[in-house]
Amino acid sequence: MKHPLTLTVVLVMWAAPTADAECKCDVYKLNGGWCSTCEAGYLAGVRIKSEFLFEVLDAHGHNIDPSAIRCAICKEARKSNSFCDTCRRGWIDNKVYMSRLTYHLTKGEPKILFDIKCAICKEGAARGGWCEKCRVGMVGNVAIKDKTDFDHAAGAYRRLLVAVRLSSQCEMCAVALMSDGRCTKCKKTYKNGEVVSDGQQKE
Ligand SMILES: [Zn+2]
Ligand SMILES: [Zn+2]
Ligand SMILES: [Zn+2]
Ligand SMILES: [Zn+2]
Secondary structure (H helix, E strand, C coil): CHHHHHHHHHHHHHCHHHHCCCCCHHHHHHHCEEECCCCEEEECCEEECCHHHHHHHCCCCEECCHHHCCCHHHHHHHHHCCEECCCCEEEECCEEECCHHHHHHHCCEECCHHHCCCHHHHHHHCCCEEECCCCEEEECCEEECCHHHHHHHHHHHHHHHHHHHHCCCCHHHHHHHHHCCEECCCCEEEECCEEEEECCCCC
16 A cells, blocks of 8 residues: 555655645645745735735744844844844744734734634634634734734734735835835835825925
8 A cells, every 4th residue: 555655755756846836825825925826925814916015024034143133132132032123123933024014923823714713703803803702813814812912913914904905006115014114116105004205296
């Protein structure tokens, strides 16, 4: 019985170059990631068509050479798994996450929404809602137990929904909206999810 199975495995591995071209949306919908076949990414179950926006949000974090960290707050944050507001990046298990959204989401647990029994939790998922009964907040498909983490994640999640819509008009605006930055193309500056200066009139 073992032999045919081994053969299948070998064949699958042999076909590896084409395996890359397979759609992984189902996996990424749950855990976050970019499907290169469909050219779409997912965060907390939200579909993101802009690769630029997806990359900036930094879904799975990355490693940084500790000696390259200049910021004193970051040096501390790296040890305590916390967030540096000056650099707008958070640290978990020595990895850095370049957005509040992905930093707080990583502290949560991805869930299959279909499997959630509690109606309040299920209902809260779409807009980022806290369930007093279960003592857990849902942000998209991610369950977050710490209320402070949840509040930050839910705020960033609602902003993401706006950014995803905005990205179909201008990807740079979408990124600026997420990171309190400026779109040099549209000359718009964003703060807390809103346009604070629209330079177009002045220039
Ligand atoms: Zn796909
Ligand atoms: Zn810092
Ligand atoms: Zn609940
Ligand atoms: Zn723009």
